[in-house]
Amino acid sequence: xxxxxxxxxxxxxxxxxxxxxxxxxxxxxxxxxxxxxxxxxxxxxxxxxxxxxxxxxxxxxxxxxxxxxxxxxxxxxxxxxxxxxxxxxxxxxxxxxxxxxxxxxxxxxxxxxxxxxxxxxxxxxxxxxxxxxxxxxxxxxxxxxxxxx
Amino acid sequence: xxxxxxxxxxxxxxxxxxxxxxxxxxxxxxxxxxxxxxxxxxxxxxxxxxxxxxxxxxxxxxxxxxxxxxxxxxxxxxxxxxxxxxxxxxxxxxxxxxxxxxxxxxxxxxxxxxxxxxxxxxxxxxxxxxxxxxxxxxxxxxxxxxxxxxxxxxxxxxxxxxxxxxxxxxxxxxxxxxxxxxxxxxxxxxxxxxxxxxxxxxxxxxxxxxxxxxxxxxxxxxxxxxxxxxxxxxxxxxxxxxxxxxx
Numbered sequence: 001x002x003x004x005x006x007x008x009x010x011x012x013x014x015x016x017x018x019x020x021x022x023x024x025x026x027x028x029x030x031x032x033x034x035x036x037x038x039x040x041x042x043x044x045x046x047x048x049x050x051x052x053x054x055x056x057x058x059x060x061x062x063x064x065x066x067x068x069x070x071x072x073x074x075x076x077x078x079x080x081x082x083x084x085x086x087x088x089x090x091x092x093x094x095x096x097x098x099x100x101x102x103x104x105x106x107x108x109x110x111x112x113x114x115x116x117x118x119x120x121x122x123x124x125x126x127x128x129x130x131x132x133x134x135x136x137x138x139x140x141x142x143x144x145x146x147x148x149x
Numbered sequence: 150x151x152x153x154x155x156x157x158x159x160x161x162x163x164x165x166x167x168x169x170x171x172x173x174x175x176x177x178x179x180x181x182x183x184x185x186x187x188x189x190x191x192x193x194x195x196x197x198x199x200x201x202x203x204x205x206x207x208x209x210x211x212x213x214x215x216x217x218x219x220x221x222x223x224x225x226x227x228x229x230x231x232x233x234x235x236x237x238x239x240x241x242x243x244x245x246x247x248x249x250x251x252x253x254x255x256x257x258x259x260x261x262x263x264x265x266x267x268x269x270x271x272x273x274x275x276x277x278x279x280x281x282x283x284x285x286x287x288x289x290x291x292x293x294x295x296x297x298x299x300x301x302x303x304x305x306x307x308x309x310x311x312x313x314x315x316x317x318x319x320x321x322x323x324x325x326x327x328x329x330x331x332x333x334x335x336x337x338x339x340x341x342x343x344x345x346x347x348x349x350x351x352x353x354x355x356x357x358x359x360x361x362x363x364x365x366x367x368x369x370x371x372x373x374x375x376x377x378x379x380x381x382x383x384x385x386x387x388x389x390x391x392x393x394x395x396x
Binding site: 005006009010012013016017018019020021022023024027039075076077079080082083086087088090092093095096097099100102103121122124125126128129 | 177262266350355357361362387390
């Protein structure tokens, strides 16, 4: 049940972000799909091992992989589909907590949250890049198989 | 033929500028420019793209050109349109003159969502994020209001003042004020969740991912400068929230 509600919510959020970033009208629905799959994978991994960094990596990897497939299908740049999907994974809450503890002069906790936010954003970027490289290698290998008899 | 090549260079620069202004990755802008040049028989072209300027050289006989990129926003529709023109040019569906006039048309203005739809979308996104991060159903109305107003302020002020950090700072301040007012009047419950959800439309998510993406592709100059922009924007939001909370 929680997966359905979270899936619908992340779909709405990613689609709304597509509108905010002025994505082409016909791509909006697929922006939402990308965001939804990424968020559901993130949730599953997060529940399995209680590790936000690993979960963010898995989520970003999924988003990038899905948006790569869509960019090939619709002949649009991949960035259109990936940006809106990445947004739910951005560690806004963790960064906020870090800031909040700085204000309360609790620097030790602030540093803890801050480094976690840094690690999560690094994991998101790594997930994006890994997915892109793997799909590129895969496409190249596929083309070679096709050209060779 | 020289006049023709000059048009090609002009066309490549325009395409590169449009892409960088709407928030494309640096390596994609370079790739697009090189593809367009190669399709028009400028095989030895070199491009150097940074978030603030583009240097493009056609061949050894043509003058090297430079354009400045003044404003950077996020406009995925524009990236798609420019990409479409470059794709058509590379496949030979349109001539360089047609491509140039199409790019000019995109530069003049293209179809965007009106502001009120964007504000409504930002408000809906804020409400959805509040629930995604485990907020309560009762707080959604506050998040809708705060997210919409925050985005509208950031958008309008950026157009007016041309200083992005100031706009984001003020927007974050207003979001926090609305959240505090609603909690103190009994409409909202969890102030932290409301602020996190409503601030999300302002977060520079695109910049952060693009910065790291550019660093990994070996574009260290653009990666570092985009990272600095992202850090400053995030800091402005954090400072705006922190200032009001600490009062």
